[in-house]
Amino acid sequence: MAPYHPVREQMEIETVLAALGNPIRMAIVRALSAGGPDGLACGTIDIGVSKATATHHWRVLREAGVIRQWQVGRAHFVALRREDVEARFPGLLAAALNAGPATVAP
Amino acid sequence: MAPYHPVREQMEIETVLAALGNPIRMAIVRALSAGGPDGLACGTIDIGVSKATATHHWRVLREAGVIRQWQVGRAHFVALRREDVEARFPGLLAAALNAGPATVAP
Numbered sequence: 143m144a145p146y147h148p149v150r151e152q153m154e155i156e157t158v159l160a161a162l163g164n165p166i167r168m169a170i171v172r173a174l175s176a177g178g179p180d181g182l183a184c185g186t187i188d189i190g191v192s193k194a195t196a197t198h199h200w201r202v203l204r205e206a207g208v209i210r211q212w213q214v215g216r217a218h219f220v221a222l223r224r225e226d227v228e229a230r231f232p233g234l235l236a237a238a239l240n241a242g243p244a245t246v247a248p
Numbered sequence: 249m250a251p252y253h254p255v256r257e258q259m260e261i262e263t264v265l266a267a268l269g270n271p272i273r274m275a276i277v278r279a280l281s282a283g284g285p286d287g288l289a290c291g292t293i294d295i296g297v298s299k300a301t302a303t304h305h306w307r308v309l310r311e312a313g314v315i316r317q318w319q320v321g322r323a324h325f326v327a328l329r330r331e332d333v334e335a336r337f338p339g340l341l342a343a344a345l346n347a348g349p350a351t352v353a354p
Contacts (some may be wrong), residue, residue, distance in 0.1 A: 149352065151350060151352040152350050152352045153350065154349075154350045155274065155344060155347035156268075156269050156271050156274050157269070158272055159265050159266075159268045159269030159274075159344060160265075160266060160269025160270065161269070162262075162265045162269070163262050163263070163264075163265030163266025163267070163268070163269045164262055164266065165262050168262050168265075169259065223264075230347075231343055231344075231346075231347050232341040232343060232345065232346070233339045233340075233342065234339075234340070234343035234347075235309045235345075236339065237337055237338060237339040237340035237343055238261060238337075238340065240267060240339075241261035241336075241337050241340075242337070242339075243260075244257060244258050244259060244260045245257045246255065246257040246258045
């Protein structure tokens with residue numbers, strides 16, 4: 143069975159914000175954004191966590207509508223749904239991706 | 249002791265996204281946005297939850313840098329830190345506030 147991917151009209155702002163509101167998931171989104179529109183093999187994105195943890199974060203991003211995951215043979219791929227997120231929530235992804243790090247220790 | 253408010257440079261994108269990524273907190277932010285720049289008395293914002301729950305959500309928003317809370321005598325006030333969030337993460341708050349509801353049941 144194909145994993146759940148919401149269509150644009152199902153995407154909810156709170157769910158997308160919550161999906162992005164995590165350092166590991168933002169690192170994934172930054173890596174995918176830099177990786178171009180064709181997506182990346184899941185295994186090529188090293189986020190420094192266990193496979194179970196990585197699977198959790200992929201799922202949160204996918205179920206929010208931020209990424210798309212698919213399989214070709216035994217290889218798993220992932221891509222940022224940049225156009226879908228932009229169409230649904232204009233400016234949001236750019237604002238999140240353009241944010242620089244904090245410059246004063248909290 | 250005054251409650252903690254991060255300065256602009258301490259605000260982190262993941263923390264702000266996580267703070268906004270909750271239906272009750274987005275409802276608060278929408279109410280404050282509609283309320284104008286001078287803020288509102290905390291008691292005038294009815295978010296339909298217990299006082300303890302409301303206090304939790306105020307705190308998450310305040311510690312992320314999204315709202316400011318202050319006291320005058322025994323009255324508590326709250327305001328959206330619109331200029332600070334905009335200066336730190338341009339376009340983010342507008343993108344979150346402009347988002348419409350989902351139009352297809354999930």
